[in-house]
Every structure is written in structure tokens, then in C-alpha cells.
Amino acid sequence: MPSVRIRHLSTASADFEAEFQRVLHWSAETDDAIEQRVAAILADVQQRGDAAVLDCTARFDGLAADSVAALELSQADFKAAFDGLPLAQREALQAATRRVRSYHEAQKKACGESWSYRDDDGTLLGQKVTPLDRVGIYVPGGKAAYPSSLIMNAVPAHVAGVQEIIMVVPTPVRGSVATGGSGAGGTATRGERNDLVLAAAHVAGVTRAFTIGGAQAVAALAYGTATVPKVDKITGPGNAYVASAKKRVFGQVGIDMIAGPSEILVLADGSTPPDWVAMDLFSQAEHDELAQSILLCPDAGYIARVQDAIDRLIDGMPRRDVIRASLEGRGALICTRSMEEACAISNRIAPEHLEVSSDDPHRWEPLLRHAGAIFLGAFTSESLGDYCAGPNHVLPTSGTARFSSPLGVYDFQKRSSLIEVSEAGAQVLGPIAATLAYGEGLQAHAQAAELRLKR
Amino acid sequence: MPSVRIRHLSTASADFEAEFQRVLHWSAETDDAIEQRVAAILADVQQRGDAAVLDCTARFDGLAADSVAALELSQADFKAAFDGLPLAQREALQAATRRVRSYHEAQKKACGESWSYRDDDGTLLGQKVTPLDRVGIYVPGGKAAYPSSLIMNAVPAHVAGVQEIIMVVPTPVRGSVATGGSGAGGTATRGERNDLVLAAAHVAGVTRAFTIGGAQAVAALAYGTATVPKVDKITGPGNAYVASAKKRVFGQVGIDMIAGPSEILVLADGSTPPDWVAMDLFSQAEHDELAQSILLCPDAGYIARVQDAIDRLIDGMPRRDVIRASLEGRGALICTRSMEEACAISNRIAPEHLEVSSDDPHRWEPLLRHAGAIFLGAFTSESLGDYCAGPNHVLPTSGTARFSSPLGVYDFQKRSSLIEVSEAGAQVLGPIAATLAYGEGLQAHAQAAELRLKR
Structure with a gap:
């Protein structure tokens, strides 16, 4: 037996x-109560900015502060956390970061560079690949506070060339109300900081960090507040509130997958x-x-x-x-x-x-x-x-590997098509475009192509 | 003046x-009435499948049918539409498709191939790039029925290697109730088919096609019904109902951007x-x-x-x-x-x-x-x-070019990380992984790494 x-x-x-x-x-299962609470939090942060973030952080995480600025961590905080770790942990964080970086550099070389070519008639076609300007990384508090996740999110962003990485990491008070809270279901002492996470921020490189979490942190990153800068994309795992908030701000900003x-x-x-x-x-x-x-x-x-x-x-x-x-x-x-x-x-x-x-x-x-x-x-x-x-540990779950991919450098880049039609090329393409445009009833499209034809 | x-x-x-x-x-603006109606349609299709699709199609598009099978278009329909077009339109569709294909082939070569490398200790790292199995393309009816959109969605899917492309294209009845309907705001005569769209399906290559639209078509593709096959990803533009439905099924299936x-x-x-x-x-x-x-x-x-x-x-x-x-x-x-x-x-x-x-x-x-x-x-x-x-005309709108990219071959592929750690590699990586895993309180992770160490 x-x-x-x-x-x-x-x-x-x-x-x-x-x-x-x-x-x-x-x-x-979608929980309607969570959905409604998240919608209200997003609207509140969008309207009241910092004040709403402070209210939510006090209410859900039991963490009171006079200003969002008071919730910001400094590079010195990261460094102190790193310096306080045993040697083996410091070296392991550094070795892991180095290997993850090296893999993602290979990835960028393999599939993340700009490319272009010219047609016989001199027309240039291609894509320019550029990094996102600023991204937000959500790092959960509570039992799922994993420094390795921070490395796996921050390193590909760095390799892509992202200039600003904003981390949010809640530090909920032990026994604070979980409903609407930002932990992953666990508890934490007041303002207790996970030193491994802070040390990972030092090693992997985080530009700024705020001890906020939950839907309010996602909202602050998506809309921006007086203190928290608006980002272009939010990645990183979180509880049901975080997942719901990310799904709701999708389109306003980019998001990674919902795990x-x-x-x-x-x-x-x-x-x-x-x-x-x-x-x-x-x-x-x-x-x-x-x-x-x-x-x-x-x-x-x-x-x-x-x-x-x-x-x-x-x-x-x-x-x-x-x-x-x-x-x-x-x-x-x-x-x-x-x-x-x-x-x-x-x-x-x-x-x-x-x-x-x-x-x-x-x-x-x-x-x-x-x-x-x-x-x-x-x-x-x-x-x-x-x-x-070396490869990323942020991976598609629940069968979504059918259509999605590991987190990678490509998630922190975007592409712009490049087209330069030569005068000769315009003579070939113009009649094709005009025929299709007239067929679709879009006469200005057709005439814009025809204006480029030699008379 | x-x-x-x-x-x-x-x-x-x-x-x-x-x-x-x-x-x-x-x-x-999010329209709550639309949101609720779409949620109800998705739930109905998920539960009742074909029967719900037929009900919605009759109700919103004014198109009655005994079965969803009766709403399927055939390759012969595409061919007949193509053959009926003036020569200039046939040639323009073919020329456009050829150029779009050639650009996307270059794109696949530049950023869509598998890659790998070996470390000094023989450890293999890389990514395998594979096409999605089956995708759905939404083609709007009404005033925004553009054959060029079909080409721009179908060709990169083909180039990626997608085996099955399922098109949905509503053919609403002229003057049918617009609320919940599938047109892009225009009207159409009963079952009227846009010959240019059907001809483009012939030229660009569509595996199967159904004359259904709106949230019900998105639901049918996302969940699958007895007749409509479940797809891995849904792309293509649509009205507010379609956009809301796509956003709601995101996660269940992949979607492209919301334009x-x-x-x-x-x-x-x-x-x-x-x-x-x-x-x-x-x-x-x-x-x-x-x-x-x-x-x-x-x-x-x-x-x-x-x-x-x-x-x-x-x-x-x-x-x-x-x-x-x-x-x-x-x-x-x-x-x-x-x-x-x-x-x-x-x-x-x-x-x-x-x-x-x-x-x-x-x-x-x-x-x-x-x-x-x-x-x-x-x-x-x-x-x-x-x-x-040649480049894709499906592009990020409303400032989302800050974080997203033109539709491309990469949207119809996904990546799987490849890792093969050599015995020698396991001796180097094991202690690093174990140190970090113990730090995170994940002892089974640590021991799985330690079991691979030579005693």
C-alpha cells in the first residue's frame, strides 16, 4: 500500500x-468579489494617485507611511542586504545572474537584432528592434518571495537595453488582513524585507523600488502617480489581485503572461x-x-x-x-x-x-x-x-505553451517596420496598391499611391 | 479662411x-452594457456550443441556418470568388500576397529560427521555435471588410508553418440589428459575401471558413464547438464586441493586440x-x-x-x-x-x-x-x-508602439527553452542551485540538484 x-x-x-x-x-475560476475590488482600486489609483496607493497600503498591508516616497527603497538598501548575506549566497546570486545574462545575450543575438534588406529596385525593407524605455517588475511578498524570480525578470530587461527597471515588492505586516492584500497568501512582520530579494535587486540591477504591492502597485505602475513613474510594461508573478489587475491594465501597458x-x-x-x-x-x-x-x-x-x-x-x-x-x-x-x-x-x-x-x-x-x-x-x-x-524560469503554464513562450529579451523589446520605397519601386507598387485600395473603397489610399507614379 | x-x-x-x-x-471607454452582453454570449457558447452560435447568428446577424456546418464556406467558394474578379484585381491580390510572403520569409530567417550552443562543459542551451498548430482569423463584415487584412493575418501564419487557419467572417443581413452584431457598423444584404475577401482567402490560403462573427465567433474559436475547431490563437480586427470577447478569452487562447x-x-x-x-x-x-x-x-x-x-x-x-x-x-x-x-x-x-x-x-x-x-x-x-x-499592416495603435510590435511570423510561433546539462555541468550548477533553493525554503529543489552531484 x-x-x-x-x-x-x-x-x-x-x-x-x-x-x-x-x-x-x-x-x-474568476472571483467576482476580487474582480470588483480590483476595478475599484484601479479607478482610485488612477484618480487619486499617491494618496490612493498610501490608503491601500495601510489598509491591505498594514503599512502606514506619510508619503509614497517614504516607501521607496534605495540602492544602499540593496547593497546592505547583499553585504549582509553569507558568502555562499552572495556568490550563488552572482553566478546565477552571470549565467542567466550570458544565455539572454545569446538569445538577443539569435533573435533580437534589427535587420533589413534591399530589393532589386532599391526598396529597403526590414525591422528596427529597440528596447522598451521603462518596465515594472512585480515581486510578491509572503511565501512566494523568490529572489530567483527577480533575476529572471530583471536580467532579460537589462540585456534588451531597458534603461529603467522599477520594482514593486510589498512588505505586509504580519497578520495584516489578506483580503485585497499583496502577499502571496503568507504573512510577514511589519515592514520586514526579504534580504535575498533585496540582494538580488543589487546583483541583477533594479533602478528604483517601492514597498507596495497588490492591485494598487500594478495601478501605480500602469498609470503613474506623482511618485511612481508610469512604465511601458509590467512583468512578474502575483496573487489573484495582481493577476486581475494586470489583465485589466493590459492595453494601457504591456504585461507578461498570467501564470x-x-x-x-x-x-x-x-x-x-x-x-x-x-x-x-x-x-x-x-x-x-x-x-x-x-x-x-x-x-x-x-x-x-x-x-x-x-x-x-x-x-x-x-x-x-x-x-x-x-x-x-x-x-x-x-x-x-x-x-x-x-x-x-x-x-x-x-x-x-x-x-x-x-x-x-x-x-x-x-x-x-x-x-x-x-x-x-x-x-x-x-x-x-x-x-x-541560464534559460528563463518564467514559463507558460496551464497548456498555454501551445501559443506562448518563455519570458525573454524579446518581451522587453519591440519592433518597428522599416520601409523605404525607391522611386522605381513606387512605380511597381503603386498600381498594385491602387487596385486593391479602390477595391476596398479607400480612394485616398489609391490616390496617395498614384501621386507617386510618373506621368 | x-x-x-x-x-x-x-x-x-x-x-x-x-x-x-x-x-x-x-x-x-469601456461600455458596461457591451461587457455584460459579451460575457453572456461567451458563457452561452461555452455551454451550448453550436446551438448558441446559431442562435446568436440568427439574432444578431439576421442569418438563419439549421447547423453551423451550413455556415461553412468551401475552397470552391473561395476559388469561384477569385475567378469572378477582374484580371487586375486577381493579379494585384497575387502580387501583394507574394511580396508580403517574401518579407515575412525574411523575417522568419532573421528572428524566427531555433538556436542553441554548448558551454565548455558540454551543457547545451538554446530555444526551439515551433509554429502554433491552429489559428483563427477574424475578418470583419460591414464597412471594414478588407481583403488586405486577411492577407496580412494569413500570410505570416503560413510562413510560420501553421497547419490550420480557420477564418470567421460574418455576413450580416442588411438592416439587421446592430446591437451585439458582428459588422463593423455597416450593413450588408442577406448572406452577401465580399468577393474580394473570399478571393483573398483563396490566394493567401485559408483552411476552413465560417460565416459567423461577433463575440460568438470569438467564443467558438476559443472554446471549440462540435463544428468549429478550437484554435490556439485568434488574430484580426473587429468591433467593440469582438475586442471585448478577445480580451476575455485571452489566456485561454492567445490573441493579437486590441486595435x-x-x-x-x-x-x-x-x-x-x-x-x-x-x-x-x-x-x-x-x-x-x-x-x-x-x-x-x-x-x-x-x-x-x-x-x-x-x-x-x-x-x-x-x-x-x-x-x-x-x-x-x-x-x-x-x-x-x-x-x-x-x-x-x-x-x-x-x-x-x-x-x-x-x-x-x-x-x-x-x-x-x-x-x-x-x-x-x-x-x-x-x-x-x-x-x-511587404511588411505587415497590422500595427500597434494608441501609443502601444511603446511596448508592442507589428503582427509578424513571431506571433504565430512559440519558443521552448532547451537545456541539456552535462554530468560535468551538473557538478558546477548543482551547488549554486542548491544554495539558492535552500535560501528560498525549497528543499526538494535543492535536493534534486544535490542528487546529481558525484559523491
Whole structure:
């Protein structure tokens, strides 16, 4: 009898499809009360600016201040936090930042440079790629205050060439009212600052920072206030209030994706030590009761050994209660007919993290069409990618890898088309444009093209 | 006394800033009645599928059908529409499609290919770029039914490698109730099909097409019904109902930008014939009363000549009423102190279309940081870019060029990070990851990294 009662499925059983749908089912329920509260906060900050931000921060985070300026952190605060850390943590922050920067520099070179070409008739066509001027990064307070997230958001912005990075990070008072608050569900002492986060701001580079959070922080960044500068884009994770606020200001400013619970899918051929796979499943499950860990494997004996490892290892984990709840609530060990079938099922899931735990991972990689990040081979534990391999750990969740991408340099750049039609080119293009414009009933378009024709 | 009373501003006058803010002001007011109606339609389609789509189509478009299948258009319909067009239109559609394809192929090559590299220790890092599986393209009915839009949406999807392109295009009945309807405000005869749009579907390549529109069409594409396949992303312009529906299904599927009124900004040094500039301003103004046409020029005499050209040319324009309403309501002729100042003001506006109407456009281009598309030199009328120069005409509006980009191949692709950590790499990365993970209180992450260390 297994101690962790994780769901076992087999693609060979008749009820597989129904069971599989139950495993996949997850929907971000919209909470009308949250929606209304967020709409009111956004409107208030838009109208009253700093005063509204101060009121919300006092009310939701229990943090009183005379002015928003008093809530600003300084570069000296970041430096002091960094200097106060043990050497190993300082070096780890620096090494991770260096590797993440190096990867994103390669990314910029591969897909983030301006380009253009000329036609035979001398017409120039291309795109100019430029950084955003100013971006806002939301860093949650509470239990999900991760310095690694700050690195993963700030570094690609820097590499893109963004000049100003404005961080908002709530420091809610322990036991303050959670409703409308800005933590990720946890508590914090009054004004308590997470030193690792502040140290990461020092290492990764943040221009300005305010200890505000929740919908009010998103509103301040989106609309600007007397103290908080208006940004062009807001990235970074947050609770339901933050997610709702980001979705509402989308269009006014850019936003990154709205993240759902984190997920890992391990595709195993049985060649990896079962303990490694069990721990990788744990590492996703420990995030959150709603996190999802799935194993796909054609070898039933191997699945049993992973179950044994799970049962043996769980008691040693400090976060075993969260891990157990996540594995039993949303996890699954799925026995497939073949690795090919496992790849096909993986494509249906479009997981955020996909480990190909195989001694021949490049055989399977070409079959994998949808995933946020693909971790190849037994040594590539997801946690290495989460912190320091280099690629971004902000990844599309809940199947959105079907249409969206990891956070990257491209999220902090925008493109402008470049067109320079030569006189000769205008003679060729003019009649085509005029014909189509007349067909659409847009005569001024047609005549603008015709005016450039030689008589 | 000018016949077209377009606003004249000068950066030298004391009230410039206030006047300029008035010119810039535009906000998409959220209409609560529309929001509620759209929410109800989405919920209905999600629950009842085809039946809800049929009900909405009958109710809003006045188009009755027994099944959604009866609303599907065939490849033969596209072909017949194409064959029925005059030769000049057929050739123009083909030439435009060919040029747009060629530009987007260059774009894919420049920024849409997979890449990877190996570290010294053999660790592989990169990104795999893959097309979306299936996309939906919304093509409005009514007065804004533009075949060129279909080309601009379908071609980059094809070039990206998308296998299935599902078009929705309403064919509302003339005089049918507009509320909740799918036209762009105009009327159409019963089931009347726009032959140019259908012909463009033939030339640009559309996999399947349904004569449905409005929020119900967006819902059908986002959720899927028994007949309409669920897509991964929805692109294409539409009215307020369509825009609201797209914003609501965002996250469930990908969407392109939500477009505001179209804009042109002409930056002129006085070297272009004034008639050309006047016609370019008209070509934006003729779209819509809310479209915005702005001229920035340091030469007051030239501005007067453009005003004269506007007054002389307006009466010859079939769409003169729309042009006049647009120019008088939202247009402006702005006299600046210098071209440099004109560039700075242009950056504040971040226009959708930016013409650099100068005999030395490459002198000014580097100063221009925010624009959807930059048209260089007197021969590059915006209309050439709208139809056939090659770059996409779907561009960020309302200042969103500060953070977003033209529609492109990249909108129909997504990226997956690739990470393969070598055994040697795991020895270097493991301690870094473990240190940071313990710092964040994520012990399973730490142990997953440590398990890969050699004892």
C-alpha cells in the first residue's frame, strides 16, 4: 500500500481518456468579489494617485507611511542586504545572474537584432528592434518571495537595453488582513524585507523600488502617480489581485503572461535513478498544493520503483504536507504503451516544464511540440534550470505553451517596420496598391499611391 | 479662411503642452452594457456550443441556418470568388500576397529560427521555435471588410508553418440589428459575401471558413464547438464586441493586440510635394472619424501649403465627409522649432504609422524610438505599405508602439527553452542551485540538484 496515494493511470485501460481529462482539468475560476475590488482600486489609483496607493497600503498591508516616497527603497538598501548575506549566497546570486545574462545575450543575438534588406529596385525593407524605455517588475511578498524570480525578470530587461527597471515588492505586516492584500497568501512582520530579494535587486540591477504591492502597485505602475513613474510594461508573478489587475491594465501597458499553478511532466524511459525522478516530482509539488507533477513512462516496473522512492523520500521533506497534497490532488503516474505515445500525450498537456529523462533524449525531443522548457537527459533536473542554467524560469503554464513562450529579451523589446520605397519601386507598387485600395473603397489610399507614379 | 478647420499648433506657443494633450487624448471607454452582453454570449457558447452560435447568428446577424456546418464556406467558394474578379484585381491580390510572403520569409530567417550552443562543459542551451498548430482569423463584415487584412493575418501564419487557419467572417443581413452584431457598423444584404475577401482567402490560403462573427465567433474559436475547431490563437480586427470577447478569452487562447483607431504621423522637412502629404493625411482620415492624422514640420510656410492642398483636394474625395470629420476632430498640423524637436514629439506619440517625409530620412530615423512602422522618404506613402510593400499592416495603435510590435511570423510561433546539462555541468550548477533553493525554503529543489552531484 503506497503511503503517497498518487493517481496511477494506464493508456491501455478503457477509462483512460476520462481519467486523463480529470487529471488535466484545472480552471482559474474568476472571483467576482476580487474582480470588483480590483476595478475599484484601479479607478482610485488612477484618480487619486499617491494618496490612493498610501490608503491601500495601510489598509491591505498594514503599512502606514506619510508619503509614497517614504516607501521607496534605495540602492544602499540593496547593497546592505547583499553585504549582509553569507558568502555562499552572495556568490550563488552572482553566478546565477552571470549565467542567466550570458544565455539572454545569446538569445538577443539569435533573435533580437534589427535587420533589413534591399530589393532589386532599391526598396529597403526590414525591422528596427529597440528596447522598451521603462518596465515594472512585480515581486510578491509572503511565501512566494523568490529572489530567483527577480533575476529572471530583471536580467532579460537589462540585456534588451531597458534603461529603467522599477520594482514593486510589498512588505505586509504580519497578520495584516489578506483580503485585497499583496502577499502571496503568507504573512510577514511589519515592514520586514526579504534580504535575498533585496540582494538580488543589487546583483541583477533594479533602478528604483517601492514597498507596495497588490492591485494598487500594478495601478501605480500602469498609470503613474506623482511618485511612481508610469512604465511601458509590467512583468512578474502575483496573487489573484495582481493577476486581475494586470489583465485589466493590459492595453494601457504591456504585461507578461498570467501564470497558473506550476507544472512538471517527466517523460521517462526507465534509465534514470528512480530517486532522481521522485525528487524532481517533489520539487514541483513543493511549490503549492495546486502544482502538478506527472510522470509518463512505458515501463510499469519503473513506475512502481518511482512510487517506492516517493514513499521512502517523502518523510524527509520539510514541505511534505504541501508535496503530499499536490501529488495526491493533482499528480499522476501514467503508464503508456510506448515512448512515442508518451510524447503524444505530453503534446496534449503542453507542460510548463518537460523533463526527458532518457539516455537518448535527442531521439524524443523532435517529437515534442509544446512545452515551456525541455530538460534533456538525467542530469538536467528542473531545479538547475529554475536557478542557474541560464534559460528563463518564467514559463507558460496551464497548456498555454501551445501559443506562448518563455519570458525573454524579446518581451522587453519591440519592433518597428522599416520601409523605404525607391522611386522605381513606387512605380511597381503603386498600381498594385491602387487596385486593391479602390477595391476596398479607400480612394485616398489609391490616390496617395498614384501621386507617386510618373506621368 | 481654410475650408478644412484642422487644428494648428506651434511648439513655440505657451499653451502648446495643454493643446497637445488634448490632441493626444483618446481612451477606449469601456461600455458596461457591451461587457455584460459579451460575457453572456461567451458563457452561452461555452455551454451550448453550436446551438448558441446559431442562435446568436440568427439574432444578431439576421442569418438563419439549421447547423453551423451550413455556415461553412468551401475552397470552391473561395476559388469561384477569385475567378469572378477582374484580371487586375486577381493579379494585384497575387502580387501583394507574394511580396508580403517574401518579407515575412525574411523575417522568419532573421528572428524566427531555433538556436542553441554548448558551454565548455558540454551543457547545451538554446530555444526551439515551433509554429502554433491552429489559428483563427477574424475578418470583419460591414464597412471594414478588407481583403488586405486577411492577407496580412494569413500570410505570416503560413510562413510560420501553421497547419490550420480557420477564418470567421460574418455576413450580416442588411438592416439587421446592430446591437451585439458582428459588422463593423455597416450593413450588408442577406448572406452577401465580399468577393474580394473570399478571393483573398483563396490566394493567401485559408483552411476552413465560417460565416459567423461577433463575440460568438470569438467564443467558438476559443472554446471549440462540435463544428468549429478550437484554435490556439485568434488574430484580426473587429468591433467593440469582438475586442471585448478577445480580451476575455485571452489566456485561454492567445490573441493579437486590441486595435484602437488608426493613426498617421507625418514628419516633414518641406521637401515633399504638399499634395502628397495632404493625400497621405487623407488616407488615414478616410478610415474612420476617430482616425488621427498629424503633421509635424519645422517650416510654417510648408504647413500653410499643406493646408492649401487639403482645402483644394478634399472636395474630390468620395469619402470627404469622413475625412473632414477625422481631420477636424482629431487631426493637427504642428509647427516645431526643429526636426529634432519633431522627432522628440513623435516619440511621445508613438504613432502607428510614421512617415519621414524628408530628402534625408536616414538622418532622422535613428532618433525615432517608438512607432509601428516607419516609412522613409517621399516615395514611401503609407498606402504602399498598407497593401503590398511587404511588411505587415497590422500595427500597434494608441501609443502601444511603446511596448508592442507589428503582427509578424513571431506571433504565430512559440519558443521552448532547451537545456541539456552535462554530468560535468551538473557538478558546477548543482551547488549554486542548491544554495539558492535552500535560501528560498525549497528543499526538494535543492535536493534534486544535490542528487546529481558525484559523491
